[in-house]
Amino acid sequence: MLSKIKSIFSLSKENLETNNKNNNQIPVKEEEYVPSAFEILKFNFQFLKIDYSSILYRYIYYIYDSYVRVITPFILLEVKNAIVENDFEKMKYQIVKYMLLKFILQILCFLDTKINYNQNQETEQQVQKSILENILSKDVQFFEDNKITQLADTLKQGSEYIANELSYGNIYQKFNLAITIISKMYFIYYLSPYLLINFLVTCFLFQIVMFLLFLKIEKLQEKKSKKNDVLDFVVDDILNNITVIKTFGTELKESSRIQNMILKSEEESKQINALQQMSYVLRSASFEIVNICLILQIFFQIGLSAPINQVAQSITDIFQANYYGFQLANQIIRIILNKPENYYLDGKKQAGKIMQLFKLQSGIPQDIYYDKKDESQFTGDIVFDNVSFKYPASKDSLAKINQKIQQEDKSIENNQQDQISSKQQDELEYSSDQDSDLSDQNLQKEDTKLLELNKQNSAFEREYVINNLSFKIKQGQYVAFVGKSGCGKSTIIKLLQRYYDTTSGSILFDNQNIRDCSIGKLRRSVGFVSQEPSLFDNDIEYNITYGSIDSDYTDEDIQKVCDMSGVSEFVFDKNRFPKGLKTLVGSKGMKLSGGQKQRIAIARALMKKPKILILDEATSSLDAESEHQVQQQIDKLAQQGDLTLIVVAHRLSTIAKSDKIFVLKHGEIKEEGTHAELLSKNGIYKKLVHYQINFQDKLKKQI
C-alpha cells in the first residue's frame, strides 16, 4: 500500500523511468478512483514549493492573527465591564489596545495577500506543467481510451484546484478555522460550562443529520457525473462530425438526443437540489435550535415546577450572562456547517480525477525527456520474429455505455410503473416510511446494475490482427506492404514504431529487441507519414521544421525538403500563397487541400533526417501528376541507399520499383518478392495488379 501511494506521488524523470521499466504490461483503465482525504492531502503536498522566508513570515502572521483572535473576546469583555463599572480610563486603554492590535493585523494581512497571490500563480504553473507532462507521457492506448477534451478539462481544473488547495491562504483558512473554534469554545466555557455542553450536543446532533444528507447527495452526485461524462462524450462526437450532420440534415435529431440526455441528468439535479435545500433550511434553523436547547437547559436548572416569574427572571439572567457566548456558539455552528458537502464533493472529484491520471502508468515507457546530446539512430536493419498481435483489451466506448444506461433507465422506469400500479391496488398497506425505504432500495438496485454494467464493459477481448509474422528488412532497402483493406498493414507500422507492444514474438532493430531500447532513439530513427496527416495550427514553416531539435536547420534544408516533397510547387506560388512558408494552415490544416497537407507531412518527416522512412499511403490524396513527381523523389531517396524505406500502398504502380513486396492477408504474409517475381507467381499480387489494370483500362475506354 505504501509503495503504491509512493508511486503516485512522483513524476521526476528518474521515477518515470523506473516506473516504466518495471511496468511493461498493458494499462487497464481502472474503476473510478476515490482517494481518502489523507491521500489527497499527501498528493497535493508534492506540488508545494517550499520558500523558507515566506513560510517564516507567514508563521509570524498566523501566530499574531491567532493571538488577536484569542484575545479579542477578552478585550471586549473588559470594555463591557469598564462600561458597567464606569471606569473611563480602563475602557480607553482597552479600546486603544484593540485598535492597535487590529491595525498591525491589517498591515500583515496586506503583505500576506500579496505573497499568497504570487505563490498561487507559481503553484498553478508548476502543477499544470506536471499534469501536462504526465498526460504526454502516456502511450497511444491511453489516448484511445480517453477523450482529449476531458484531459484538457482535467489539466485546467486540476491545476486550479491543486493550486488553490495548496495556497497558504487556504491552508491558513483551515488552520484559522481550528484556532477560531478552539478559542471561541474556550471562551464559551469561561462564560458557562453548561452552555458549552449544550453547544457540543447540538453540534453533534447537527453533524449526524448533515452527514446523512451529505452521503445521499454524494451518491446522487456520482451518478450525475457519470451521466455528464457520457453527455460530454456525445457532444464532442457530434461537434467532430458536424459536416456529416449537415450533409444528412440531422441537426434536429442530434439536438433532441442531447435534450433527452440533459433531461435524464436533470432528474439527479432535482433530487440533489431538494436535499441541498433541506440542508440549507437545517443550517439556518441552527440558531433557533440552539435557542430552544438553551431554554430547555434553563428549565432543567430551575425545575419545571418553578413559578413563571422565576422562570422568566432566570431566562433573562442566563440570556444576559450567556448572550455573548451564545452568539459565539451560533457563529461556530455556522462555520462548521458552511456547505461542507460542496467542498468535500468538488474536492474529492477533482482530486480523484487527477490522482487517477498520475496513478495510471504508461504501458509502454514513453521517454519524454529525450537526451538532447544523444542523437544516435538505428541503422535501419529490422527483423520481425514470429510476431503475433491483438489490440489490447480496452474500455468500451462511452457511447456504448450510454446506450446501455438508456436501456437500464427504461427498465427501471417500467419497474417503477409496475410498482406504482401495484401500490395503487393496496394503497394503505404501505406507510410513508416504507415508501422511502422502497425508493432507497430502488436507487441501490439501480446503482448496483450500473456498476455491473460498467464492469461488463470494462474490457472486451479482441481478435488477433497479426499472426506469426516473420520478415527481415535490411538497411537501405525499399520495401512495400500490400493487401486488402483491414489485413493489418497499418498495424505493422504501429508495431514498428512501438505504439503498441507485440502480444508474442519480438521486433528487432539492429539486432536489439525494441522493448529493451530507448523509445527516444526509436522515434528519432523513424520518419513517418500517415494516411491522414495532422498539422499544428501554425504556419507551414513551423509544421515542416516541427521535428528539428532546437531550430537546428538552415533555409537550404527547408528548401531541399520542400523540393523533394513537392511543397515548393504550391508554397512559393506568390499568387496563391503570398506569405509563402509563413502561411497559416488553420486548425488541423483545414486551410490546405488533402494533397498539400500530405506534402507538408512528407517534408516534415524528411526534415528530421531519419534513417527509416515510413509512408503509410502517404501519396493517396495527391493527383496523378503530383503523385508521380513525389514518387520520383521517393525513388531517388531509395536509390541513395542509406535510407530504409517502408511503404504501404494501395496503388501498386507506386511500389513497382521496391526491392521487396510483402503481400498480406489476415495478418499473415502470403507472398513476398520483387514486382517481377510476384507477377510470375500467378498469386494474390498478380490478381491485385490485374484488378487495378482492368480498372484503369475501363476508365481509359470511357474517356
Ligand SMILES: Nc1ncnc2c1ncn2[C@@H]1O[C@H](COP(=O)(O)OP(=O)(O)OP(=O)(O)O)[C@@H](O)[C@H]1O
Ligand atoms: N486501434 C485499434 N483498436 C482495435 N482494433 C483496431 C485498431 N486499429 C485497427 N484495428 C483493427 O485491426 C485490423 C487491421 O487494421 P489495419 O488498420 O492494420 O488494416 P490495414 O491493412 O492498414 O487497412 P487499410 O488498408 O484499410 O488502411 C482491422 O480489423 C481493424 O479493425
